[in-house]
Amino acid sequence: MRRLWRSVLDVLPLYDPGPPLESLAAELGRADVVRLSANENPLGPSPRAVAAVAREAARIHLYPDGGSTALREALAHHLGVRADQFVVGNGADELIALVASAAFEPGDEVIVPEPSFEPYAIGATLAGARVVSSPLAAYDTDLADIRRRLTDRTKAVMLCSPHNPATTIIRRSALLGFLDALGTDPPLVVLDEAYHDFCDDAEYPDGIALLARYPRLIVLRTFSKIAGLAGLRVGYAVANAETIDRLNRVRAPYNVNRLGQVAALAALEDKEHEERTRRLVLEERAFLSAELARRGYRFPRSHANFLLVAVPDAPARRARLLKAGILVRDGASVGFPGHLRFSVGLHETNAQLVSLL
């Protein structure tokens, strides 16, 4: 028999993002289902982004700018690095895949905290690299363990801060100590900061500020969370220009569509929406944390727009919440059995969630 498909596909887990919101609502027979399982923005998109999409709609017969030039220039302006230090992707998801296809090959090892955001391991496996798992220390990324697992074959270390799903961060001194210890010929270090806007800890380092000192660092960010553009799929990697050149060689020519580019540009200018989102998430995260702690629940302090909470009988509780129209993630599906993971929602939803739990 002719073998058609790569054998690695037989062992690759299928990433399960859960059912589409629309079919879930139809199945439950209620239009008011609130999804707290995907860490989306409870306030919706920036109104300026919505207006930009509406304006751009008449031009969707034209290919987009393949290089997302205007968006990269705006990002450069906002973040104080050069435009050639950015590659924009179809969500940060695509950037993880681009790093894998540009850098990883059979024989390489990629160190991935376990559990963590699944696409890291999927991308590495697909590229033929060996995934070396580094267990979290309870809920924290264990940099000492990662160091012990480094070898000459280590091509990359995947770090996520704030961590999905554990909600914890890697503090500045720990991160710098780790990066310094990698020496003069380090592997790539991918620092996924998808949730950085929700962290208000003074010890949280800004990955982009570290790029000048650590040339093999790649920082990932996204417009899906704070800007509320998850449905348009826009994320970006920031790194040195040589790394960006490598990533550009493996991306599709028109990877980010016209609507995504104009919406992200508009969202970048909409500081008011960004600030409203941040304020809501921080206030409501504090509310949820206090209410859950008062009821005796155990969970790590969250630095993200979601919480990971230890509960007895997680599947039954998830089912009960779903019946009431609130969709949360069973921790078992993200490597934390006996937990629920749920996004910070609007106050009314959060209050309902706490009382239903």
Ligand SMILES: Cc1ncc(COP(=O)(O)O)c(C=O)c1O
């Ligand atoms: C840690 C982490 N990185 C990256 C992403 C992907 O973001 P995007 O929507 O930009 O693909 C997510 C999405 O949930 C995430 O949790």
